[in-house]
Amino acid sequence: MKDILSMTLPELQEAVQALHEPKFRAAQIYHWLHVRKVTDFAQMTDLSSSLRTKLQDEFCIKRLFIARKLASSMDDTVKYLYRLPDGQHVETVLMHYQHGWRLCISTQVGCKMGCQFCASTIAGYVRNLEVSEMLLQIDETERDAGISISGLVLMGIGEPLDNFENVLRFLEMLSDPKGRTMSLRHVTLSTCGIVPKIRELAERKTGLTLAVSLHQPDNQSRSQVMPVNRRYPLPELMEACQYYFAMTGRRVTYEYAIMEGENDSFEDARKLAGLLSHQQAHVNLIPVNAVKERNFHADRQAAQRFMQYLEKLGIHATVRRTLGSDIEAACGQLRHEADLAETGEE
Ligand code: SAH
Secondary structure, X not given: OXXXXXXXXXXXXXXXXXXXXXXXXXXXXXXXXXXXXXXXXXXXXXXXXXXXXXXXXHEEOOOOEEEEEEEOOOOOOEEEEXXXXXXXXXXXXXXXXXXXXXXXXXXXXXXXXXXXXXXXHHOOOOEEOOHHHHHHHXXXXXXXXXXXXXXXXXXXXXXXXXXXXXXXXXXXHHOOOOOOOOOHHHEEEEEOOOHHHHHHHHHHOOOOEEEEEOOOOOHHHHHHHOOHHHHOOHHXXXXXXXXXXXXXXXXXXXXXXXXXXXXXXXXHHHHHHHHOXXXXXXXXXXXXXOOOOOOOOOOHHHHHHHHHHHHHOOOEEXXXXXXXXXXXXXXXXXXXXXXXXXHOOX
16 A cells, blocks of 8 residues: 655646546645644545545554653653654654754664664664655654644665665655745754765755764774765765755854763864864764663763864864653664564573
8 A cells, every 4th residue: 555645746746636636635634644734534524435445555654653652851842762663663753942843753763883882783674764754753653742843854764865865855844834834944864974865955954954963083094983974975975065054055064972081181172173164064972872782871960071172273062961861771772672672682
């Protein structure tokens, strides 16, 4: 059965015409799905019952199920482990900010990128998420929490630019004036640095904010922790970032996870400042989340010390507010645990 939530309005129009129905029915259905967000064809009360039956025979409206939900006792952060229709799992994190609710969604089941410090990689890559599965992380969370989100980050499990086609369609549907109408100015996409896709994204001028995960300030050490750097080394990556800024007028944000003794010396700060000297960069410092299988660690003070180094060198940096630190199983960890529980491993 066709996944109707992944279909754009023009695709739906074609499908409706193939069912010998007038084209305008598609707009009604699209409105029910993406504005009213119904979960059942029976709820589409302005369609004839014969059309509703036809739709039911041809299409399904997917759902995600909450496999686990961890609410922070320190702030309003909630972490969801969602079960997908095929039994796979992804994580979604809801955070409260001054200006409203922000959601961090996953784009793949697992990840191929192999970053050493990341739990999403340890649990392995399975598949890309469908457009509907990205949209549903928003819908199911909004339904469960009784809120509506005002910001979105593609920073959960997976590499969004490795699921490029679906992510672009997702963004298109998210911002569709006939549907969900979310401004992409409120969306941030985080990448480990797939250079050709950064350039393509720049050319599409979507208006979203690009965040790039750097984590090491020179080629040799970055290649050791982030294999993607061997394919797309730092000079090429920095050029692509400058191209993104030139094309879109949007400043690129850089993510730098502090790992004590690995990337937090003054010399590292100096190299990083050199790398970013050609642009008005903003660096987000995150004390690395300890992942059980890995040895990296850092505390907030280490991140603050590094921030001061950077400020001295004229680079604007912030230490990311740690929300929900009591449930801060590093990204991908919940999915990893769910897999282990299913296979009975320890
Ligand atoms: N694949 C994308 C987006 C998902 S990861 C990317 O690489 O940007 C989201 C962010 O979390 C990235 O900056 C990633 O490097 C970072 N991250 C992964 N594991 C981490 C850990 N253990 N501690 C802190 N940050 C981590």
